[in-house]
Amino acid sequence: MAIILIFLCGIINFALHKATMESDHPMAVQMRGIFRHFMRGWGTYLLEYLILLSALSFAALGYTIALPAYIVYTGMNGVAGWAILTGRF
Structure with a gap:
């Protein structure tokens, strides 16, 4: 049961990650710049x-x-994603 719950949380984490990395927030832009040369941005x-x-x-x-x-x-990813996507941070 733990493996299934972790996998479902992983789906949530990947969705949050994609949403924040595709946003125009300055922190996301900086991270894309840093990882641009590492695996062509997929790092x-x-x-x-x-x-x-x-x-x-x-x-x-x-x-x-x-x-x-x-x-x-x-949960920490969720709070950080919410703050970035809503412009609270």
Whole structure:
């Protein structure tokens, strides 16, 4: 069950990541500039994937902290994405 919940949170994280990276917020523009030469701009998605893969691996190995930690990570991404997309930050 933890693997399914982590995977669903991963979908949310990727959607938030895409929305913020495609926005015109100065921080997103700066990140696109930094990662432009690393995997032609796909480097941030690689980092997001590696975080998801790590959480799924820890859950598969039976670490019970994997699910709450990834839920907290998703919550922090949600708050940051909301702040960036609504112009509060």
